[in-house]
Amino acid sequence: MKDVNVGICGLGTVGGGTFNVLNRNASQIAGRAGCNIRISRVASRTERTDFDLGDIPFTTDIFDVVNDPDVDIVIELIGGYETAKELVMAAIKNGKHVVTANKALIAVHGNEIFEAAEAKGVIVAFEAGVAGGIPVIKAMREGLAANRIDWIAGIINGTGNFILTEMRAGREFGDVLKEAQQLGYAEADPTFDVEGIDAAHKLTILASTGFGVPLQFERAYTEGISKITPYDIAHAEMLGYRIKHLGIARRRGNGIELRVHPTLVPQGHLIAQVDGVLNAVLVDGDAVGQTLYYGPGAGDEATASAVIADVVDVARAVATDSSHRVPYLGFSQGALEDLPVLPMEDIQSAYYLRIQAEDHPGVLAKVASILSEHGINIESIVQKESELEDGKIPVIILTHTVQERQVNRAIEDIEALADIVGQVVRIRAENFS
Known part of the structure; x- marks a missing residue:
């Protein structure tokens, strides 16, 4: 069985989970991939003496991975915008395939990255960037390929969903946010989560995959949950609704809607029942109707599950030297529609x-x-x-x-x-x- 070598850049929560799952389930993963997926190099910008890498070479220079001639697939898990973009573009230039969990990178720089990858003939995979371990990108890109996707709506940030869930008991936003930070659900600076920026990154990717349009993050409408009060939550319930922080993308005749904001959802709807840090994405296709994708939207091994699913897909192409690859956004670059994002x-x-x-x-x-x-x-x-x-x-x-x-x-x-x-x-x- 052929070996396919991967290099991991970033050994934080997701990087550590990816390393552990790749090692623990190596034989099962190899059976599914049709090749041995071998971790040949690991990089982290900080020393990790607490992590047992065995005899796998370690470096604090992440660019050592993209410059290693033995690495076939670069797994980018460092996060952020500019350094991650530089790393991915260098990997593409060196003819290496890329798997990333970086939704901000794809939402903001994805058009440029995909253009470079197509020109070089390499794959950039990003399933783990949206909804953690839920394979919603793969479902739309492959499982729903026969459908015209009419709309997508989802709870795609677990921090915000946790806060709104806890506020149903009458608790104030600020108190629940502090608890979320103590539990590790929210960062010290929670702006991306509570003001909807993280969800807008993910929604941008979902809309492009579902509708076959270029990524347009800068045009997404974004509204957070920091002004929601227990009073509003209680009165929404009295009217038969739950308040959820949703990302909504809808195809219209002359463009698409792309918006993140608090939303009243009927209590009887499935998505209204999704509580805590869990995510759920509804997809409406003209042939299949509504489908719901539900599960953990973050976490070390949950997100690693999606990262490794992408690694398996890419490894199959590497092992068979196949030119048959699913387009990045599910549509070939030449088939993308130039539909504008409609004003709110x-x-x-x-x-x-x-x-x-x-x-x-x-x-x-x-x-x-x-x-x-x-x-x-x-x-x-x-x-x-x-x-x-x-x-x-x-x-x-x-x-x-x-x-x-x-x-x-x-x-x-x-x-x-x-x-x-x-x-x-x-x-x-x-x-x-």
């Missing part, structure tokens, strides 16, 4: 609006009149006298589906009323029917 004003959704009003006669009638003037129909209104405090009372309105620009203008007019205090809280709602 063009999207359609139902809306949860929370309005803080002075308890004066006729205020609710004024608000309803403004919504009507902008063509917005009301599904339900909640106003509880028991919540009256200091002469002010919250009003919760759930609208029917309407265009975002209509809601924007209505909110401007509502906030201009003398009887309205502060800003209107807006949360979009989806039913995925």
